[in-house]
Amino acid sequence: MAKGYWVSAYRKINKPEQVQEYSKLATEAIKEHGGRPLVRGTAAMTQGYGIKERTVLIEFDSLDQAIATFNSAKYQEALKVLGDACERDFRIVEGIA
Template sequence: MAKAYWVSAYRKINKPDQVAEYSKLATVAIKEGGGRPLARGVASMAHGAGIAERTVLIEFDSLDQALATFNGDKYQEALRVLGDACERDFRVVEGLE
């Protein structure tokens, strides 16, 4: 079974304190959902339309696990806290087998 990844590329952070609160809640939801952070921080390099802003990569054992965590109550609460605090590109990508 292929692993799956959450990829979050932040384009602009408008309310850093709110993003920090979201991050606390999201970290708990992700851990409980079986997710493992692989990378987190400001991009070392950006190319093309990329922006050197915060990027987060989370690994899950399967696409089902990644989607269940995203749709779970705890992560949805974290998203409510995040609200309009930032502009980000969020994707769930299935890995190669």
């Protein structure tokens, strides 16, 4: 079974303290559902339209697990805290087996 991944690329952070609070709550939800952070930080290099801002990559054992975590009540609460604190590009993608 292929793994599932959350990919978040932040374009702009307007309220860092709010993003930090979201991050705490989101991390709890992710860990509870078996997610593992692989990348969390500012890009070392960008190209094309890349923005040198925060990037996060979370690995799950399956795509279904990644989607279920996103839809969980705990993660949805974290998203409410995040609100308009940032502009980010978020995706859930399936790994290559």
